[in-house]
Amino acid sequence: MRDTWPLLKDIPFPALSRGRLTTLQLNLGYRCNLSCIHCHVSAGPRRTETMARSTMETALQVARRFKVSTLDLTGGSPEMNVDFRWLVAEARALGLHVMDRLNPTIMEEPGYDWVGTFLAEHRVEAVASMPCYSQQNVDEQRGDGVFEASIRALQTLNALGYAEANSGLVLNLVYNPNGAFLPPPQEALEADYRRLLADNFGIVFNRLYALANMPIQRFGSWLQSKGQFETYMGTLRGAHRDENLESVMCRTMVSVDYNGEIFDCDFNQMLRMPMGGGASPRRLEELLVDALPTRIAVAGHCYGCTAGQGSSCGGALG
Ligand code: SF4
Ligand code: SF4
Numbered sequence: 001m002r003d004t005w006p007l008l009k010d011i012p013f014p015a016l017s018r019g020r021l022t023t024l025q026l027n028l029g030y031r032c033n034l035s036c037i038h039c040h041v042s043a044g045p046r047r048t049e050t051m052a053r054s055t056m057e058t059a060l061q062v063a064r065r066f067k068v069s070t071l072d073l074t075g076g077s078p079e080m081n082v083d084f085r086w087l088v089a090e091a092r093a094l095g096l097h098v099m100d101r102l103n104p105t106i107m108e109e110p111g112y113d114w115v116g117t118f119l120a121e122h123r124v125e126a127v128a129s130m131p132c133y134s135q136q137n138v139d140e141q142r143g144d145g146v147f148e149a150s151i152r153a154l155q156t157l158n159a160l161g162y163a164e165a166n167s168g169l170v171l172n173l174v175y176n177p178n179g180a181f182l183p184p185p186q187e188a189l190e191a192d193y194r195r196l197l198a199d200n201f202g203i204v205f206n207r208l209y210a211l212a213n214m215p216i217q218r219f220g221s222w223l224q225s226k227g228q229f230e231t232y233m234g235t236l237r238g239a240h241r242d243e244n245l246e247s248v249m250c251r252t253m254v255s256v257d258y259n260g261e262i263f264d265c266d267f268n269q270m271l272r273m274p275m276g277g278g279a280s281p282r283r284l285e286e287l288l289v290d291a292l293p294t295r296i297a298v299a300g301h302c303y304g305c306t307a308g309q310g311s312s313c314g315g316a317l318g
Contacts, residue, residue: 001042001217001218001221002220002221002224002225003220003221004215004216004217004220004221004223004224004229004301005216005271007229007233007300008215008216008271008299008300008301009299009300010299010300011233011237011299011300011303013298013299013300013302013303014242014245014298015295015298016245016248016250016251016295016296016298016302017251017294017295017296018250018251018252018264018292018293018294018295018296019251019252020252021066021068021252021253021254021292022068022069022070022252022253023068023069023070023071023072023249023252023253023254024059024062024063024066024068024070024071024072024253024254024256025071025072025073025074025253025254025255025256025265025266026051026056026059026071026072026073026074026087026256027041027051027074027075027076027255027256027257027258027266027269028050028051028073028074028075028076028078028080028081028084028087028258029047029049029050029051029075029076029078029080029081029258030042030043030044030047030048030049030050030075030076030258031043031044031045031047031048031049031050031075031076031077031080031081032044032045032047032075032076032077032080032103033045033077033080033103033105033106033109034077034103034105034142034146035218036142036218037218037219037222038176038177038178038213038218038219039217039218039219040213040214040216040217040218040219040266040267040270041075041076041217041266041270042217042218042270043075043076043077047076049258049259050080050081050082050258051081051083051256051258051259051260052083053083053086053087055256055258055259055260055284056083056086056087056090058260058284058285058288059071059256059284060087060090060091060094061288062284062287062288063091063094063096064094065287065288066287066292068096069096069097070096070097070098070099071087071091071096071097071098071099072099072101072253073087073088073098073099073100073101074101074266075101077102077103077106078100078101078102079100079102079106079112079115080106080112085114085118088100088118088122088124089122092122092123092124097125098122098124098125099124099125099127100119100124100125100126100127101127101129101174102115102119102126102127102128102129103128103129104128104129104130104149104150104153104154104157105142105146105149105150105153106153107152107153107156108149108152108153116153116156116157116160117160119157119160120157120160120161120162120169123168123169125170125172126157126162126169126170126171126172127172127173127174127209128150128153128154128157128171128172128173128174128205129150129173129174129176130150130154130173130174130175130193134147135147135148140178151201151203154171154173154197154201154203154205155201155202155203157171158171158202158203158204162205163204163205163206164204170206171204171205171206172205172206172207172208172209173193173205173207173208173209174208174209174211175189175193175208175209175210175211176211176212176213177212177213180213180223180226180228180231180232180235181235182212182235182236182239182307182308183210183211183212183308184210185210185308185309186208186209186210186309189208189210190207190208190210193205193208194208210309212236212304212305212307212308213304214267214301214304215229215232215233215236215300215301215304216267216270216271216301217270233300233303235307236303236304236307237300237303237307238307239303239307239308240303240306240307241306241307241308241309242306244305244306244309245306248265248302248305248306249265249305250264250265250268250296251296253265254275254287254292255268255269256284257269260283260284260285261281261282261283261284262275262281262282262283262284262286262287263275263281263297264296264297267301267302267304267305268297271299271301273297273299274297275292275293275296275297276293276294276295276297277293277295277297278293
């Protein structure tokens with residue numbers, strides 16, 4: 001895989017500083033039943049990296065110390081971590097809001113039929129990737145059969161009460177462009193998703209988050225192999241808006257990798273950019289005693305968060 005860090009590290013980006021910490025994001029490991037082209041963590045079925053329960057315990061202590069409100073679980077497929085259910089139950093018992101960034105096809109994998117019911121029982125917010133409402137685009141980006149499996153899984157979540165009025169069970173969808181272009185305006189895209197998923201499949205959801213693809217990892221390598229890296233960076237930089245700087249996710253979150261190292265966001269995690277600009281990554285245990293550094297480490301990929309209407313874990317910023 002071609003590394004994009006040498007191309008990104010010297011691209012100037014406006015300085016960012018941290019606000020109040022509200023969210024601890026844990027990457028539970030890189031194992032996934034899919035291996036999508038745009039995946040910014042290069043997850044896949046053969047990856048073995050996984051977060052240990054001891055790291056999860058430290059994370060819960062840090063969450064209490066900083067009085068964070070949300071535990072944001074990501075991967076790979078977070079549910080493939082053997083301690084996923086233990087962690088969710090503990091976090092909920094502490095009163096934390098839990099988000100699961102879920103690839104819905106996991107619910108169709110042998111041994112994972114518990115996922116939907118478990119999430120509903122623990123009132124976990126489901127943030128499900130659904131890169132398009134068109135079968136062709138989804139299968140192209142993620143693999144044959146992924147569209148149909150995703151549709152069935154979303155129908156199952158709906159049947160469990162997700163996105164039903166007054167159920168309190170939230171189902172948000174995530175869209176990524178199927179190539180080297182910016183996502184269309186989130187509101188219009190959300191309206192299209194709402195209409196087409198309801199008409200064709202009877203699926204309802206709460207919000208759609210339209211996220212730009214990050215020029216790193218597998219997608220960054222793909223851009224280079226197609227000779228499109230510079231053009232894509234030009235697109236991101238050309239669409240940068242200063243007003244998006246206020247709302248980028250790194251200002252309120254800390255991202256923890258499977259091994260207990262901490263970063264300003266999961267993109268910086270994949271680029272191994274130490275928090276606060278130090279020489280090597282800091283560790284989660286340090287947050288049991290230390291304050292967080294004010295400075296956020298930035299480079300060229302950050303334009304992926306501030307281009308157009310902006311994108312963050314929570315969708316468009318504007
Ligand atoms: S489903 Fe998500 S984590 Fe898995 S390979 Fe695709 S983008 Fe990566
Ligand atoms: S990639 Fe986005 S979230 Fe991460 S440090 Fe840059 S602006 Fe912040």
